[in-house]
Amino acid sequence: MPNMLSNILGNIFARPATRAYPAVRRPPFSGARGHIVFDTKSCGFCGACSRRCPSAAIVINRTDKTLTFDPFRCIICEACVEVCPRKSIAVDSQYRAPAYVKTVEVHTLPAPPEEAPRAAG
Amino acid sequence: MTTGEQPTSALRPATIVPPAQAPARIENLERIPLADLLPRVRAMAAQGARLVTLTCVDMGGAFEVLYHFDLDLQLQHFSAQIPAGDKLPSITSEYLCAFLVENEIADLFGLQVEGLPVDYHNRLMLTEDSSDRPLLRER
Amino acid sequence: MLMVDWFMATTILLPALAGFVLFFVGQPAIRRLTVLALSVILIIASLLVLQNGPFTYSPRPLAGVAWNQLLVAGDAVLVALFFYFGWRARSGLIVGLVALQAALVAYLEFALAGVAADNAPLFYVDHLSIVMALVIGIVGSAIAVYALHYMDHHEQHLRVEPSRQPKFFFSVLLFLGAMNGLVFANSLPWLFFFWEVTTLCSFLLIGHDGTEEAQRNALRALWMNLVGGVAFAAGMILLETTAHTLAVAEIAAERQAGGALLGLAFLVVAGCTKAAQLPFQSWLLGAMVAPTPVSALLHSSTMVKAGVYLIIRLAPGFEGTLLSPLVATAGAYTFVTAAALAVSQSNAKRVLAYSTISNLGLIIACAGLNSALAISAAVLLIVFHAVSKGLLFLGVGAIEQYIGSRDIEAMEGLLRRVPLLTAVTMIGILTMLLPPFGVLVAKWAALEAAARVPLAMLLLVAGSALTVVFWTKWMGRMMSAAPSSQRLHVESLSPLFSIPLVGLAALAILLTAALGWVMSGLIGPAVSDWYPTVGLASGDNGLVSSVGAFPVWALLTVLAVLVVVALVASPVREKSVRAVYACGENLAESGDTDFRSIGDGTQAMSLGSYYYVGVLGESKINRWANPIAIALLVSLMGVAIL
Amino acid sequence: MITPSIALEILVTVFALVVAPLAGGLLFGIDRKLTARLQNRIGPPIVQPFYDFIKLWNKDQIFANRSQLIYVYVHLGAAMASLVLLVWQQDMLVILFTLALGGISLVLGGFSVRSPYSQIGSQRELLQMLAYEPMLVLAAVGFYLVTGSFLVAAVFARGTPLLFELPVIALSFVLVLGIKLRKSPFDIAAAGHAHQELVRGLLTEYSGRYLALIEMAHWYELLLVLGIISLFWANPLVVGFGLSLLLYFLVILIDNAVARLTWTSMLKITWSWGAGLSVLNLAAIYVLSYLGWIGG
């Protein structure tokens, strides 16, 4: 009992270790694997990322030149980043925010990414 | 140093390495007839060996069951073959701890095991509506 | 005063007479009629005794023969009967004890002429006697009525042919008469005679079923009670030689010393045997083999009360002596030990038996504490314990006939199966356990009285805590039920069952509600007959003692309001009912508490109660408990000699 | 006929019944805050127990048995009644009996559902009662020995604090409080936080409004036990309150400094260190008053 007593009594007078999230937000570490971003301008729609993705989160339609990415399926392993021959895929250090609805990203060659609702289930 | 572990000595520069010529093999692997299984297991138990696990492989029409033992970090393996439809004798009389893995083999491969002390009736991992015998090779 | 001889005849002789009649008349209809009529008469008679207040009475000689000569003849018959039973059972112990007792009684009656010399009235009926007579009359009658239906079922179940019920009701009714005689008697030899008649009746009733176990237990009860008889006779001789009186009222009227005190110590020991105090508890436990009405009648509400009655009766005689604290300690010791033993029992009747022993211990402890407050507590306890415990025995007996078991484990969820029986049994437990019901009021008074006697107080504190454990877990067992929104389906009972059961249950509650009247009308006078104060009086909100107060009615009102609020405030909706938490693996569709387990199989949930046999089991406790108890009783004698 | 004194009594009663849960809830809030700080974190706001209460009160009402609900009301009612009895300066033993009535009621509530965790919790709660009841009764006996009465009023009538005569008994309330508040090392029947083998023990099958009522009973009980502790220094009572808060703080400290023990250890500790030492305290009073050193 005295063993722990010094520890907890010390804690009373120490500042709590608690990070005041969400009031105070820590900047993410550089190189943190937050979420995957696509640069469709340079993308060749070769499908290497799609084949390598272990959770099948990327679907590429080579004829339509569309890349469908399911962020609620992505495990942010960076395999696609490594395998992309044109370095069109990058990882952002900010984690993806929670959502009420699951959405998929559809990337096409000229247009900016749009968010489309996905059928639940 | 027993199996496929790297030797831990010399530092060599990293290079792009071509694939190995000969397929890798498991050392200390002994093929034994099924009838010898229990005596051999008993002998291992007498030596104070630890049962690491069992591995079942579907060979198409027959199963290969590997018994892995560890004696002071030295591995010893027995391989027994059993035709599909035959029953595998349980080694729980020697190694009680095998009941879990034997149940798993029964569950995932449909290989019947004889003499289980606790029988999960093929419901260790799977449920009634699960796909049947998932680890069998698709033929 | 003209009616007095009729009261005596009604309460003592009429039951005995009816018993003899029933012994020879086998027709069930006549038996029913007789017992029912007798019950009504007994209740009325005891109420009439109450109304006529204290009196003394010495009957005129019967056809020229002095009653004391009849007593000698009666004693001789009893000795002959005991001798015969001992001889038949080849029990040297019993034969020896009978011989010893016969010698002592003969010495008293012939050498000392102890019986004939007394000029004191034969019967001395004071408020304490009246309280006892009421208990015997009301509770005893309820049990006798209950026995009518119970014994039919019992004999059907055991396939007894021809019926042995004539013999049974003979013993029961004779017993009731003897009890009344016992509590009215002023002359110790007469008291002793009735005392021995109760021993005889208990022997006959315990052995009634005739099984080997019943015979064995009956013989054990016999020899243990004969030990008490020997102590009783020895006590009488000592009193006669030193105090020169055998009149209870005279002995109790002044503080005894020397040999007379030793005589009182012997009588206390005799009381302890009859009250099944440690180390004599085994005869009462063995008596549980008898049909339940026997347990209810002899061993919870009345017969064992004879022992404590004797001690309370004589308590003023040893007030202020060293005997008092020792008796208190011995009683308190039995209180805590029997409570501890009760925790480990799963047989409901054994729990009841130990609880009885424990409560009798408490009464004896109060007698030992020997203050007005303590004696009030003791008498309160006699009344409330008799009602609640009688109810509990009858309830358990009925439950046993319904579910075929007296095992508490088998009583799980009884509330759903036999709601009415369970409810009355639970009322029995609740009135034994919860404030502000009478038993607890008595316990409160006992604790307040005990606060000055350190060791007794400690034992009482521990015993009270243990008491909570065994009652609560038993009650919990009966209530435990799987989730259901269904209404309870009340079973139908024979009126011969339901009237005594519901009547006693109502009485148990009503007596608490009427505690003020009970206190001022019954218990207060019983105490103030012998002590300068009452010790406990009814005040504005409840009972008031010199050192505390118990707002009985305030609490009773709160309790009633709470139950009503709860019933009104909690809605019953089908969809509100959820399966119990079974870690997510419920099988709610099965309607019970099954869960899914190994290999997806269905597993019935099973819940056992706790008995702590490893700590509180009989074999663990008796090893040290009985020697200590014997040491305590021996020290009673030792102190009296000092 | 309402005389001024009765009116005052009613006023005091109502005040106690209203203020006690507020104070009790607040104390529990302080407990949670303090515990958090002892663990080097910020913790919930002090009014958190009230948020919990209001939320629980407005949850959907689900239950397993109707009978289990009756016991909640009796539990709460008994806790309130015993507090009122204390405020009325009634008999200590009766207060404790009433408290026990509430305790038994909760146990029966746990038993009334055929659920493993609630039943095992009830069995253990019984053991807890077995553990703390003797200590409480011994404390009452201590009061009696010093004041000559079981009435709380006698404590106030007496000028000098009881603490000097009953120091060990006062200290034994650390154990009582620990058990009553379900704190380590005695949180065996239903811990505040549910990380234990019994889920939440005998509270497992209660939810929503009924859980809120039990929580409220808990607040009353806390105030009651603290009130009893205050009696050790009844004149002036504020010192007694200080004493009770000190013990309360001590219990929180112990909660964070030890692991949970098993029921066997609990009984051993409470009966030997708690009841045993209390008895020694009483024995000392017997001896001293016999020698005439203290009046009794």
Next chain:
Amino acid sequence: MSARTVIPFGPQHPVLPEPVQLRLTLEEERVVEAIPAIGYVHRGIEKAAELNEWVQNVFLVERICGICSFLHALCYCQGIETLLGVEPPPRARYLRVVWGELHRLHSHHLWLGLLADSFGFESLFMQFWRNREMIMDLLEMTAGNRVIVSTCTVGGTRRDIAQEQASEILRTLDKVQNELDKLLPVISNDYTVRSRTVGKGVLPKDKAIRLGAVGPVLRASGVAQDVRMIGYAAYGELGFTPVVEQAGDAHARLLVRMKETYQAIDLIRQALAHMPEGEIITRVRGNPRGRTISRVEQPRGEVVYYLAGNGTRNLERLRVRTPTFANVPALVQMLPGCELADVPVLVLSIDPCISCTER
């Protein structure tokens, strides 16, 4: 005699972070029999590993268990490297030691906290987990993710540890060790902790071996077996002796893991001090052929991979025997005879990882 109580303990139960059911048979509070029912987290990873390409499997096997994810990847990669006949560069082997030991460190912290929680020592739980966050920061800093680091790959590692990161690691480890020094006496001496663990769930040496126990459970029973002794990665070049306790009870397991936190800190320091410069990955070509056994010491004990390749992109068979799978029979033998209150302590004393067990 009392009726027996048969109750479910799990799958959802507050002392079990993971779903597993023990069907407990009790006599009052004493456990008479405990039979595990599992399959609540069975996913079928062994089969999925045959469907995936072997390169993708690194990410799959990492997610067999999120707590020792790196070590699963390490075991898999070492096996594939054997099948391919390649060897990772030395720096990679040292990096693997660093990450591996960081995992052991955070896993043991996690476990020590959970065990404290299992016997109701909340503040101790909080202190261990507060400490653990420092290690989690190190993992996030070096690998980019807190839990699943994904730094190990076939042929080496995917990330390097820079010099300033290494010194940050060393600074943090000093702090961690400083805090551990304060908690060590609580673990080893505290009366209540000892009364809840000493003599509980005793597993004698011969029984431990015969029941196939591994890792800290085995070492707490006096068997000096630690797969790191065979010297994979860079362990053969670092000073290393296994932590062994003799008592075989829950407290011995507690001490083994507590001491292993110090050992892990020491190994990280050694690895950082002796880390050679150079490449961190050997690029590989071709597909695995033949079969092999790969073993790694996880925080929970020995993990065994059986890998068989046939020269295609898909493996023929991947079998994983995780440490908890090996320790469950020991647990089943430990439980009968203990008190119900000891069940959480004993269950946690093998440090169960059910998602490992069921894959």
Next chain:
Amino acid sequence: MNIITTARVKSPWILHFDTGSCNGCDIEILACLTPLYDVERFGMINVGNPKHADVLLVTGPANRRNARVLRNLYEQMPAPKVVIVIGTCGCSGGVFHNCYNMLGGIDKVIPVDVYVPGCAAKPEAIIDGVVLALQRLAERSESKPALAEALA
């Protein structure tokens, strides 16, 4: 917000159930309870009993055996309640998409209110998810028809 809604938002008691995650998200949930993230600041406690819980945190994809457990637990929670899925695999199956024993996302078993992606979801993300769920709880609590529906 009225007082009831405030109380509901300020006192979310959580029930955590792992339906086959890799433990990564589970230990992150536990990390949320510990000093550095200390979600008890928001009144959150892990009650471990569905009958006491307001928020159900589910980690991992459902498999056939635990789906029924999950349904039971959800059923035993008294309304109003919210369900939060933590981690990518619980949202959709994630890396376990081709495992034979998986049913996929949790939304195939019980209604889900908030999805928290991440592998494993960081403690900050979990807190964000709970905040989002509480917003929905508040909306439900404020709007009478929605509440009636939730309580029905």
